[in-house]
Amino acid sequence: MEKKIITISREFGSGGRTVGHKVAERLGIPFYDKELVNQVALESGFAPKFVEEHGEHSPSSSLFSYAFAPQGVPGVMNGLSTADFLWNIQCSVILQLAEKGPCVIVGRCGDYVLRDRKDVLRIFVYAPKEWRLAYGKENNMLQAKDEKGIKDEIDKTDRNRAAYYNYYTQNRWGDAHNYDLAINAALGHDACVNMILAAAEAKEKTMEG
Numbered sequence: 102m103e104k105k106i107i108t109i110s111r112e113f114g115s116g117g118r119t120v121g122h123k124v125a126e127r128l129g130i131p132f133y134d135k136e137l138v139n140q141v142a143l144e145s146g147f148a149p150k151f152v153e154e155h156g157e158h159s160p161s162s163s164l165f166s167y168a169f170a171p172q173g174v175p176g177v178m179n180g181l182s183t184a185d186f187l188w189n190i191q192c193s194v195i196l197q198l199a200e201k202g203p204c205v206i207v208g209r210c211g212d213y214v215l216r217d218r219k220d221v222l223r224i225f226v227y228a229p230k231e232w233r234l235a236y237g238k239e240n241n242m243l244q245a246k247d248e249k250g251i252k253d254e255i256d257k258t259d260r261n262r263a264a265y266y267n268y269y270t271q272n273r274w275g276d277a278h279n280y281d282l283a284i285n286a287a288l289g290h291d292a293c294v295n296m297i298l299a300a301a302e303a304k305e306k307t308m309e310g
Contacts, residue, residue, distance in 0.1 A: 105130060105203040105301055106221045108211035110266075112275070113258035114233030114242060115286040117226035121207045123294045128301075130203040137194060137209065145190045155187060188269055208262075212279060213270040219308065222301050225275060226293065228286040230255065236286075 105128055111117020118134060125132035135149075142149040181189070195214045198204055199221070206215075212223040228236070234251055237243045245254045266274035277283045282300045284293045 105305075106199050106215065106218065107205045107224060107297065107301065108215060108221060109205060109207045109224050109226060110210075110212055110274070110280065111208070111226040111286075112228060112233065113262070114237040114255050115226045115228040116236055116240075116290055117224075117286070118207050120226055120284075120286065120290050120293045120297070121205045121224075123290065124297050125205040127294060127298060128203065128205075130205060131198075131201075132205045132207075133198055134207040137191075137198065137206065140194045140198075141187065141191050144194065145187060147187070152187065155184065210266055210270055213266075213272060222282070222297070222304050223280040224297055224300075225277070225280040225283040226286050227275065227283060232287045 107121070107124060109117050109121035109124075111120075121134070122132050138149050138153050141147075142152045145152065147155075191209055192214045195206060195209065195211055198206065199215055199218065212221070215221045230252070233255055237251065237255065243251050243254055245251045263274040266272070272279050281304065282296065284296055286293055
């Protein structure tokens with residue numbers, strides 16, 4: 102595998118972003134998360150915060166939210182809804198980043214966008230709910246403070262990510278068949294990193310053979 106392109110999809114609170122960053126550091130390749138958001142913002146004209154909030158999450162956990170999305174102004178967003186307009190630009194940016202060379206891309210349906218490339222290792226990071234709840238608390242990832250609010254926040258974020266992914270890819274978010282490797286973050290982030298590196302090496306060998 103001449104180009105080690107790795108996409109990381111993850112449940113909220115699993116620390117998938119941290120795992121991806123560590124993998125990129127170990128391989129000495131670019132890590133695209135905030136940088137991807139900033140590039141999409143630059144090309145779309147939307148603020149980075151807006152892109153971050155709408156470029157990976159459905160406006161609600163229901164696919165019907167897309168059916169009733171308002172259309173954009175012709176000549177400005179080509180008559181597309183804001184969600185579709187962002188999706189098109191996001192896909193273009195991800196494809197451009199992959200063409201540049203080896204990298205790790207977090208979220209934003211990267212696994213699907215790069216589906217036609219044979220040099221992509223697709224990872225899904227998950228973890229038990231209680232583990233994610235504890236991890237989210239420890240790392241100040243959550244806006245909610247009480248136990249019920251925290252659980253609801255995790256569930257809502259996952260539902261919205263799933264709705265977004267399922268709508269744009271026609272696949273099911275989190276389905277192991279869509280990934281090369283699904284890893285339980287509760288085993289430890291360092292263990293996850295080692296498994297991803299081993300999988301990348303194994304994939305490289307299968308492509309060489």
